[in-house]
Amino acid sequence: MLIRRHPITLEEAQAKLAQLDLTPKTETIPVAQANHRILAQDLKAAYDYPNFRRSGYDGYALRAADDHDFPKIFHVVGEIQAGATFDRSLGENEVVRIMTGAFVPDDAAKVIMLEQTREVPDHPEQIKIMTTQKKDNITPAGSEFKAGDLLIAAGSELNPGGLSLISAFGQTSVTVYAKPKVAIITTGTELLQPGAKPQPGKIFNSNGPLIANLVAENGGEVTESIQIADDYQLLQTNLKRLQATNDIVITDGGVSVGDFDYLATAAREADQLIFNKLKMRPGSVTTAFIDHNTLIMALSGNPGACYTGFYLFVEPVLSRLQGRASQCQKVTATLSRFYPKTNGYDKVLRGTYQFKAGDYQVQLNGSDVSGALGNLQSTTCLFKIPHSHEPLPLYSQVETWLLPYKS
Numbered sequence: 001m002l003i004r005r006h007p008i009t010l011e012e013a014q015a016k017l018a019q020l021d022l023t024p025k026t027e028t029i030p031v032a033q034a035n036h037r038i039l040a041q042d043l044k045a046a047y048d049y050p051n052f053r054r055s056g057y058d059g060y061a062l063r064a065a066d067d068h069d070f071p072k073i074f075h076v077v078g079e080i081q082a083g084a085t086f087d088r089s090l091g092e093n094e095v096v097r098i099m100t101g102a103f104v105p106d107d108a109a110k111v112i113m114l115e116q117t118r119e120v121p122d123h124p125e126q127i128k129i130m131t132t133q134k135k136d137n138i139t140p141a142g143s144e145f146k147a148g149d150l151l152i153a154a155g156s157e158l159n160p161g162g163l164s165l166i167s168a169f170g171q172t173s174v175t176v177y178a179k180p181k182v183a184i185i186t187t188g189t190e191l192l193q194p195g196a197k198p199q200p201g202k203i204f205n206s207n208g209p210l211i212a213n214l215v216a217e218n219g220g221e222v223t224e225s226i227q228i229a230d231d232y233q234l235l236q237t238n239l240k241r242l243q244a245t246n247d248i249v250i251t252d253g254g255v256s257v258g259d260f261d262y263l264a265t266a267a268r269e270a271d272q273l274i275f276n277k278l279k280m281r282p283g284s285v286t287t288a289f290i291d292h293n294t295l296i297m298a299l300s301g302n303p304g305a306c307y308t309g310f311y312l313f314v315e316p317v318l319s320r321l322q323g324r325a326s327q328c329q330k331v332t333a334t335l336s337r338f339y340p341k342t343n344g345y346d347k348v349l350r351g352t353y354q355f356k357a358g359d360y361q362v363q364l365n366g367s368d369v370s371g372a373l374g375n376l377q378s379t380t381c382l383f384k385i386p387h388s389h390e391p392l393p394l395y396s397q398v399e400t401w402l403l404p405y406k407s
């Protein structure tokens with residue numbers, strides 16, 4: 001029996017997903033494992049940084065009272081290596097030899113670089129300073145941060161620079177949003193196992209790796225990715241098993257109205273149907289539902305629709321579960337190549353864009369066919385052609401999503 005669905009727009013579907021009560025989880029992990037993780041709490045300076053007056057050069061530290069009448073011979077009373085301290089005070093015309101990064105004695109006002117000095121023959125305990133320098137060559141304590149200053153704001157994606165800043169304060173662990181756990185089920189009796197011999201009527205599973213890499217690249221943890229035949233029992237058993245331990249289960253294929261489209265049945269039987277038909281192409285069959293408190297995102301089997309559906313519907317949820325906004329940057333772009341087709345549904349096309357003279361210019365990237373996958377490697381954005389009886393005029397303004405991880 002063909003069951004009628006109630007199509008909603010792309011925007012309505014996104015709004016329904018945005019209203020879901022999803023609380024990001026946090027965890028504390030070693031800083032060494034935190035690259036690309038999202039910071040869950042503002043990170044503040046635990047103390048003034050640097051926490052001691054630091055020499056910027058290798059040279060000699062002297063008192064302000066002796067900083068005149070050069071060239072002049074000084075008495076060298078010691079040496080301070082980086083990492084050491086100096087607990088004696090400096091007397092008149094006394095200097096201490098000091099290395100870059102070393103603690104500057106409290107009574108020293110300036111460090112004169114080695115290049116401005118000369119050894120005194122037969123007097124290793126003396127040094128001749130040829131001239132003074134304008135700058136004091138000392139980095140004051142607290143000059144970069146005062147205790148309590150904001151170092152990195154919550155919601156930032158940590159990167160090597162940020163991790164070095166955390167490490168500079170001696171911190172070894174950091175509280176980040178937990179990676180959303182995602183399981184993937186690709187369905188289809190036509191799907192061959194990787195490495196199998198090509199056969200008529202059968203295809204290799206390209207959406208499985210596509211979704212797994214997209215999830216990982218967008219901060220999720222793929223706990224399992226399985227490929228199953230079109231079999232209702234097999235689907236239900238795996239859905240129940242995976243929804244028990246994951247934040248999201250993504251399924252692919254079997255979601256239309258065909259005889260073996262069992263995802264459509266599973267969605268109808270679930271605790272809460274969010275949507276099961278969209279007024280858009282590709283991916284009009286994209287379905288979302290909740291079962292046992294787990295979100296199931298059922299993407300279309302058509303590769304172009306699967307890719308588009310991931311970015312429009314799954315990525316924003318993944319981002320929200322990591323405490324941040326979608327990483328697809330929404331811009332208005334100029335349609336720079338004529339798209340002649342008309343359509344009853346809004347279309348979201350895979351495109352490429354350029355930024356010229358302050359304007360994003362966007363165009364179709366190869367095919368607009370839902371089943372095509374040749375353009376997925378080079379697609380850098382998605383853009384929307386609204387439904388209309390007339391083709392959209394060239395240079396119209398179009399809604400565009402710039403995809404993350406693409407340049």
Ligand SMILES: Nc1nc2c(c(=O)[nH]1)N[C@H]1C(S)=C(S)[C@@H](COP(=O)(O)OP(=O)(O)OC[C@H]3O[C@@H](n4cnc5c(N)ncnc54)[C@H](O)[C@@H]3O)O[C@H]1N2
Pocket residue numbers: 186187188190191203204205206207208252253254255256257258261282283284285299300301302303305370371
């Ligand atoms: N009578 C109707 N038929 C169809 C409708 C409709 O409204 N009425 N909608 C069409 C549209 S639009 C789409 S989109 C597809 C969606 O189909 P499903 O999401 O149920 O996906 P399948 O039928 O399983 O597969 C579609 C297509 O994709 C290939 N596929 C499936 N899995 C993979 C994979 N893992 N890797 C690569 N390719 C895959 C599959 O072999 C099919 O060619 O339904 C239309 N039909």
Ligand code: MOO
Pocket residue numbers: 280281282283284285300302305370371
């Ligand atoms: O909704 Mo489908 O992906 O257009 O062929």
